[in-house]
Amino acid sequence: MTPILQVRNLTKRYGPGCARCLESTGARRETNQCPRCRSILACREVAFELYPGEVLGIVGESGSGKSTVVRLLHFDFEPTTGEFFLSLNGNGAPKIDPGQNLFGLSAFHRRQVRNARMGIVYQNARMGLRMKVSAGGNIAERLLMAGWRHVGRMRERASGLLEQTEVPVERMDELPRNFSGGMQQRVQIAKALSTHPAVLLLDEVTTGLDVSVQARVLDLIRGLQQDLGVATIVVSHDLGVIRLLTSRTIVMRHGCIVEEGLSDQILEDPQHPYTQLLVNSTL
Numbered sequence: 426m427t428p429i430l431q432v433r434n435l436t437k438r439y440g441p442g443c444a445r446c447l448e449s450t451g452a453r454r455e456t457n458q459c460p461r462c463r464s465i466l467a468c469r470e471v472a473f474e475l476y477p478g479e480v481l482g483i484v485g486e487s488g489s490g491k492s493t494v495v496r497l498l499h500f501d502f503e504p505t506t507g508e509f510f511l512s513l514n515g516n517g518a519p520k521i522d523p524g525q526n527l528f529g530l531s532a533f534h535r536r537q538v539r540n541a542r543m544g545i546v547y548q549n550a551r552m553g554l555r556m557k558v559s560a561g562g563n564i565a566e567r568l569l570m571a572g573w574r575h576v577g578r579m580r581e582r583a584s585g586l587l588e589q590t591e592v593p594v595e596r597m598d599e600l601p602r603n604f605s606g607g608m609q610q611r612v613q614i615a616k617a618l619s620t621h622p623a624v625l626l627l628d629e630v631t632t633g634l635d636v637s638v639q640a641r642v643l644d645l646i647r648g649l650q651q652d653l654g655v656a657t658i659v660v661s662h663d664l665g666v667i668r669l670l671t672s673r674t675i676v677m678r679h680g681c682i683v684e685e686g687l688s689d690q691i692l693e694d695p696q697h698p699y700t701q702l703l704v705n706s707t708l
């Protein structure tokens with residue numbers, strides 16, 4: 426099967442960098458900070474694929490580089506190095522040569538790719554929603570960016586999505602800042618799905634929610650996965666979330682991938698000492 430998404434050699438450095446950055450950081454060195462120039466290697470030489478319909482987990486402790494990876498794929502900021510390929514077949518996809526490194530596109534083209542083909546849900550709803558724009562308006566804004574023009578149709582689509590994500594449709598014109606945390610995440614999910622993304626990025630979607638709310642949002646995500654089959658990357662520090670949602674998992678530490686495999690195998694029989702520690706500490 427051809428991957429829908431491919432990442433190669435993805436590195437994000439904060440700081441000036443020096444000749445020793447890569448060799449003196451990473452999982453084996455137990456740090457993501459270069460001792461010589463003090464740069465942070467938030468992620469380094471990360472490579473993986475995502476297949477159609479697959480749900481891939483990225484797990485690791487806080488600071489291991491998980492958010493950096495998904496936010497780079499969403500073009501929230503620029504990588505230091507890296508290649509990113511998407512197979513862009515399908516409706517409304519901008520024309521892009523296969524084999525084109527998306528990080529090499531102009532900002533305009535990257536926005537087009539993002540609007541037509543990607544959806545993201547942030548841990549912090551403030552990053553994904555405008556709190557002073559109604560829930561429906563947040564969705565409509567995204568539809569507008571993807572080229573929708575007919576107001577009535579946008580409203581109809583927004584209310585359909587809110588229903589699908591179990592947000593009471595009569596709250597469509599309310600401001601998300603008046604919503605509970607769980608409800609805000611549902612609106613973010615609705616917004617992310619609004620343009621039928623080829624790839625969905627979920628960054629710690631349920632972290633910080635009450636346990637019972639967490640369970641319901643996770644249920645919703647599972648149901649949507651079954652109904653829509655969107656290729657998804659689930660970022661979480663929580664192995665329970667990884668177990669529930671993903672089939673394959675990448676384990677990150679200090680910006681590196683230290684282990685990768687089927688989620689069941691990783692949870693039952695972790696190979697890397699760090700993964701063993703993660704798994705054992707949550708038993």
Ligand SMILES: Nc1ncnc2c1ncn2[C@@H]1O[C@H](COP(=O)(O)OP(=O)(O)O)[C@@H](O)[C@H]1O
Nearest residue numbers: 439457465467486487488489490491492493494
């Ligand atoms: N803007 C930034 N400037 C400097 N360091 C950053 C910045 N953003 C993230 N980092 C650092 O990069 C590392 C990875 O962060 P992040 O990707 O947020 O990890 P995770 O999502 O796994 O918790 C952390 O050490 C973090 O402090």
Ligand SMILES: [Mg+2]
Nearest residue numbers: 491492493629
């Ligand atoms: Mg994070």
Ligand SMILES: [Zn+2]
Nearest residue numbers: 443446459462
């Ligand atoms: Zn350095």
